[in-house]
Amino acid sequence: MFLCPASDVPLNGCKRHARGRAGALALFNLDGRFLALDDRCSHGDASLSGGDIDDGVIFCPLHAGGFDIASGAPVHPPCDEPVRAYTVVERDGGLWLESDPEH
Ligand code: FES
Numbered sequence: 001m002f003l004c005p006a007s008d009v010p011l012n013g014c015k016r017h018a019r020g021r022a023g024a025l026a027l028f029n030l031d032g033r034f035l036a037l038d039d040r041c042s043h044g045d046a047s048l049s050g051g052d053i054d055d056g057v058i059f060c061p062l063h064a065g066g067f068d069i070a071s072g073a074p075v076h077p078p079c080d081e082p083v084r085a086y087t088v089v090e091r092d093g094g095l096w097l098e099s100d101p102e103h
Helices: none
Strands: 002-005 013-017 025-030 033-038 052-054 057-059 066-068 074-076 085-091 094-097
Touching: 002 013, 002 025, 057 074
Parallel strands: none
Antiparallel strands: 002 094, 013 025, 025 033, 033 085, 052 057, 057 066, 066 074, 085 094
C-alpha cells in the first residue's frame, strides 16, 4: 500500500497519514529510517503524531506516555499497552506499507 512520498516525512519528525476507517498512522523518519505506528495512543484518545520525539521514543501529547517507535512497546507511564507497529519500505522515493493483513 502506497503511503506518501518519503520527502513528506521530516527528518527526525513525524507525519500523520489518514487511512479512513483503518485509522491513521504516525509515520516517522529517524535519521533516514522510516517507521510507522498506529496514530492513536493506547491510553486514550490522542494522536501520537502530535507528540514529541526523543531518542527513538514518541511521547503522547495528552499525558506524556511514551512508546518505542520501532516496536510500539510502551516505555513510559501511564501507557502500559503497546500500539501496533508496521513495516515501512522506501522505494523509488515513496513509502509503502510492506504488509497490512487486516486491511
Ligand atoms: S492518551 Fe496518550 S498517554 Fe494518555
